[in-house]
Amino acid sequence: MNTLKKQVILGAYLGGVNHHTAWWDPRAGSQIEFDSFEHTARTAERGKFDFFFLAEGLALRERAGQIFDQDIIGRPDTFTVLASLAAVTDHLGLAGTINATFNEPYELARQFASLDQLSGGRAAWNVVTSFDAFTGQNFRRGGFLDHSQRYERAEETLEVVRQLWDSWRGDDIVADKENGHFLRRPDAGTFDFHGGQFDIRGRFTVPRSPQGRPVLLQAGVSPQGRDFAAGNADAIFSPYGKLPEAAEFYRDIKARAVSFGRSADDIKILPSASFVLGDTEAEAWEKYHEVRNQQVTGQTALILLEQIWNRDLSTFDPDGPVPDIEPDPDAPPIIQGRAFTYQDRFETVATLRAVSEAKKLTLRETVIDQFERGPIVGTAAQVAEKVDAFVQNDGSDGFIIGSHLVPSGLDEFVDHVVPLLQDRGVLRTEYTGTTLRDNLGLPVPHDRIPYPDPV
Amino acid sequence: MTSNTPLHLAAALDGAGWHPAAWREPNSRPDELFTGAYWTDLAAVAQRGLLDFVTIEDSLAAPVNRYAPDAADSVDRVRARIDAHLVAARIAPLTRHLGLIPTITTTHTEPFHVSKGIATLDYTSRGRAGWQVKVSGHADEAAHFGRRTVPELTAQDWTAIAEGTLPQVLVDLFDEAGDFVEVVRRLWDSWEDGAEIRDVETRRFIDRDKLHYIDFEGRYFSVRGPSVTPRPPQGQPVVTALAHQALPYELAARGADLVFVTPADDVHAQSVLADVAAASERVGRTGEPLRVYADLVAFLDNDHESGAARLRRLDGLAGIEFASDATVFTGSAGDLADHLAAWQQLGFDGFRLRPGVAVDDLEAVSSTLVPILQRRGLLRTEYPDTSLRGVLGLPTDVPNRYVTGTPAA
Ligand SMILES: Cc1cc2nc3c(=O)[nH]c(=O)nc-3n(C[C@H](O)[C@H](O)[C@H](O)COP(=O)(O)O)c2cc1C
Numbered sequence: 001m002n003t004l005k006k007q008v009i010l011g012a013y014l015g016g017v018n019h020h021t022a023w024w025d026p027r028a029g030s031q032i033e034f035d036s037f038e039h040t041a042r043t044a045e046r047g048k049f050d051f052f053f054l055a056e057g058l059a060l061r062e063r064a065g066q067i068f069d070q071d072i073i074g075r076p077d078t079f080t081v082l083a084s085l086a087a088v089t090d091h092l093g094l095a096g097t098i099n100a101t102f103n104e105p106y107e108l109a110r111q112f113a114s115l116d117q118l119s120g121g122r123a124a125w126n127v128v129t130s131f132d133a134f135t136g137q138n139f140r141r142g143g144f145l146d147h148s149q150r151y152e153r154a155e156e157t158l159e160v161v162r163q164l165w166d167s168w169r170g171d172d173i174v175a176d177k178e179n180g181h182f183l184r185r186p187d188a189g190t191f192d193f194h195g196g197q198f199d200i201r202g203r204f205t206v207p208r209s210p211q212g213r214p215v216l217l218q219a220g221v222s223p224q225g226r227d228f229a230a231g232n233a234d235a236i237f238s239p240y241g242k243l244p245e246a247a248e249f250y251r252d253i254k255a256r257a258v259s260f261g262r263s264a265d266d267i268k269i270l271p272s273a274s275f276v277l278g279d280t281e282a283e284a285w286e287k288y289h290e291v292r293n294q295q296v297t298g299q300t301a302l303i304l305l306e307q308i309w310n311r312d313l314s315t316f317d318p319d320g321p322v323p324d325i326e327p328d329p330d331a332p333p334i335i336q337g338r339a340f341t342y343q344d345r346f347e348t349v350a351t352l353r354a355v356s357e358a359k360k361l362t363l364r365e366t367v368i369d370q371f372e373r374g375p376i377v378g379t380a381a382q383v384a385e386k387v388d389a390f391v392q393n394d395g396s397d398g399f400i401i402g403s404h405l406v407p408s409g410l411d412e413f414v415d416h417v418v419p420l421l422q423d424r425g426v427l428r429t430e431y432t433g434t435t436l437r438d439n440l441g442l443p444v445p446h447d448r449i450p451y452p453d454p455v
Numbered sequence: 456m457t458s459n460t461p462l463h464l465a466a467a468l469d470g471a472g473w474h475p476a477a478w479r480e481p482n483s484r485p486d487e488l489f490t491g492a493y494w495t496d497l498a499a500v501a502q503r504g505l506l507d508f509v510t511i512e513d514s515l516a517a518p519v520n521r522y523a524p525d526a527a528d529s530v531d532r533v534r535a536r537i538d539a540h541l542v543a544a545r546i547a548p549l550t551r552h553l554g555l556i557p558t559i560t561t562t563h564t565e566p567f568h569v570s571k572g573i574a575t576l577d578y579t580s581r582g583r584a585g586w587q588v589k590v591s592g593h594a595d596e597a598a599h600f601g602r603r604t605v606p607e608l609t610a611q612d613w614t615a616i617a618e619g620t621l622p623q624v625l626v627d628l629f630d631e632a633g634d635f636v637e638v639v640r641r642l643w644d645s646w647e648d649g650a651e652i653r654d655v656e657t658r659r660f661i662d663r664d665k666l667h668y669i670d671f672e673g674r675y676f677s678v679r680g681p682s683v684t685p686r687p688p689q690g691q692p693v694v695t696a697l698a699h700q701a702l703p704y705e706l707a708a709r710g711a712d713l714v715f716v717t718p719a720d721d722v723h724a725q726s727v728l729a730d731v732a733a734a735s736e737r738v739g740r741t742g743e744p745l746r747v748y749a750d751l752v753a754f755l756d757n758d759h760e761s762g763a764a765r766l767r768r769l770d771g772l773a774g775i776e777f778a779s780d781a782t783v784f785t786g787s788a789g790d791l792a793d794h795l796a797a798w799q800q801l802g803f804d805g806f807r808l809r810p811g812v813a814v815d816d817l818e819a820v821s822s823t824l825v826p827i828l829q830r831r832g833l834l835r836t837e838y839p840d841t842s843l844r845g846v847l848g849l850p851t852d853v854p855n856r857y858v859t860g861t862p863a864a
Contacts, residue, residue: 033578060666067661075683076579077568081579117537173486173535203516203595205535205537
């Protein structure tokens with residue numbers, strides 16, 4: 001193995017609530033039955049992936065107050081699926097997206113620590129703060145926090161959760177039947193936290209897991225989100241799968257990490273990526289265009305633009321030009337519950353118009369052209385080559401791979417691309433450890449609680 | 456009721472067992488209490504014994520025996536536990552028939568999360584999920600959340616409780632729990648069966664007319680819905696609660712399918728059954744009657760030691776006499792079978808045994824008690840091919856309150 005080469009980190013993403021998932025394909029399976037999750041996770045483990053990843057949404061998507069009916073909606077509970085997957089996998093990391101706004105730190109810490117125990121040290125938390133406020137209507141907290149407060153709460157949530165995870169030493173459980181000592185110290189798990197958001201104290205009930213504590217991922221790209229990730233996370237789930245944005249983002253996050261006193265290596269950058277394989281490159285592109293055409297119907301194109309314009313665009317013709325009206329950033333959101341990562345609506349609109357003009361594209365064609373996050377298309381050899389090159393050239397440290405076909409889409413990648421990545425020496429051929437930290441090459445964090453003084 | 460009506464048998468799992476010294480027994484696996492293997496092994500034993508279900512205890516604080524408190528700073532107790540819901544999910548794919556009923560508190564949690572969590576357990580277990588509703592009335596749990604205070608109950612409060620008067624704070628917590636269950640159930644119904652249509656022609660994935668906002672507005676929270684998780688396989692997973700007196704009986708009668716009770720003796724057993732029936736009457740329960748299961752802590756005889764001797768020995772190890780809300784049974788499996796048969800005649804629908812020592816007593820239940828009950832024709836000899844609701848004799852086709860034409864329930 002060429003040790004100078006970066007190893008490619010791979011996560012598997014089961015296409016969920018979005019317009020990418022080809023539910024209309026006759027081979028498409030259920031988005032909710034456990035079989036689908038089990039199949040994808042087992043496939044990922046067969047392909048020696050680092051982890052399986054689940055996104056989360058806490059309210060059904062709406063457009064103008066009506067539930068979406070064109071795309072996949074509906075998903076299972078993250079913790080439950082991951083704990084069940086822990087039963088049918090042995091090495092695969094289990095990463096769950098869980099909102100820091102609509103959960104309490106004690107409960108969150110307890111659920112992730114329990115998952116970490118039940119999986120033998122394979123849990124990861126993808127910290128998000130939610131795209132929009134309307135999610136709050138399903139929770140006691142009600143209402144919502146605005147963007148900046150969400151990160152304040154997230155920061156403090158993370159601080160508390162870490163304190164709770166660290167409230168047990170690795171060897172606090174002695175379980176000495178003979179002498180009747182279950183615990184090494186009577187106060188294992190005690191904690192006390194007083195901050196601006198939380199004022200809590202007591203005793204955490206879950207002992208330390210084999211990987212010390214769960215791995216932390218983060219998804220969120222605003223300046224605040226970037227700092228939050230750079231200061232705290234082991235990996236960041238990024239939307240930038242295309243160069244040069246990806247490389248720019250990579251440099252930015254690594255630099256931020258260093259400015260927080262961490263090493264650039266302490267945080268891994270993982271864009272989401274879809275792939276399409278063909279026997280020839282031409283065939284792969286043909287397949288890709290076919291899929292894209294099905295994913296982005298005229299109506300889907302309008303909805304995607306509505307999110308940017310924040311206006312009802314239903315009177316525009318998808319086969320006509322890009323709308324000539326201006327966005328309305330101040331109106332109540334027309335699209336609820338869909339990720340929104342454009343910082344400036346006017347600038348985005350200007351770009352779309354320019355592209356459509358330059359390439360002579362209709363509204364729908366413009367969306368098809370512009371809304372793809374960087375697909376990896378080609379023969380298996382080309383895809384392996386692109387993945388490897390992207391990582392070696394610091395576009396990322398790996399990818400979170402999704403497929404438009406649930407649950408069997410990943411099979412192709414594992415059967416055809418994985419062996420080539422292994423041949424290139426950038427992907428393990430066997431798991432060497434059992435925990436997610438082992439997979440990712442992250443050290444087990446030190447116990448925070450010192451030994452009690454000898455009496 | 457005739458003696459050959461099959462009885463329902465279940466087990467309540469709690470760490471190493473219900474006795475505080477259970478973890479020190481030779482077969483106990485105290486250093487594995489937090490692993491998947493420990494729980495799946497227990498579940499396998501329960502399933503081998505054809506039990507209807509196991510419940511998994513939980514609380515948002517370190518375990519303590521509230522009935523026989525001991526020093527909180529002792530190192531000789533299992534002061535740790537993991538999330539029961541996740542334990543159930545971890546067991547689900549590795550079992551086929553056993554019902555899985557984790558305990559989840561309603562006091563510091565979100566009904567939206569609990570609803571999708573249990574619905575998803577119903578998916579990953581393929582129709583075997585339930586929920587044991589629990590109220591957290593303790594100051595230590597409240598301090599873990601810091602959103603509200605729950606005053607530590609005084610000795611006076613406890614006397615009042617024993618006499619049947621609950622302090623207002625508990626009344627409110629039960630009231631909140633009632634709303635909580637209602638919200639969870641509405642969310643389970645918030646997708647009609649068949650809402651996912653995958654109509655390729657019109658390119659509609661769902662029929663949005665089959666999804667419903669629940670718009671619950673109550674004293675403690677409001678929840679809009681619909682759930683993000685489609686209606687679970689059982690429609691309504693099985694809701695259970697442990698209850699000791701009138702107000703909790705009413706909570707169970709309002710929202711549960713099954714109530715666990717703790718009769719002390721035959722006379723008490725009869726009054727408990729009457730009280731539960733009265734509570735059902737008071738809350739105007741309609742539809743399926745509330746099923747009543749009696750809880751018993753069991754220390755069974757083995758080849759070299761009687762159950763009573765085991766209990767005495769364990770008490771010696773713990774340095775405290777075992778106390779419990781439920782009757783403590785010690786004796787042979789045959790005696791326990793007699794006892795269950797006799798109480799069944801009083802009108803209980805089933806029994807939930809709490810193993811004093813998880814590994815030993817659950818094994819004894821499955822390999823000794825169950826065959827005796829089977830020989831007496833009191834227990835089935837194989838699992839029926841149905842959901843947990845089906846196993847329990849609850850209707851498997853549950854009407855959805857939001858289906859057009861059904862009066863809103
Ligand atoms: C690649 C990516 C994936 C995301 N996935 C989710 C998700 O599954 N659930 C969710 O609630 N938010 C998700 N988010 C959004 C996060 O909630 C994020 O915190 C939100 O965008 C607000 O932060 P920001 O302004 O820093 O991006 C995702 C964001 C990105 C960039």
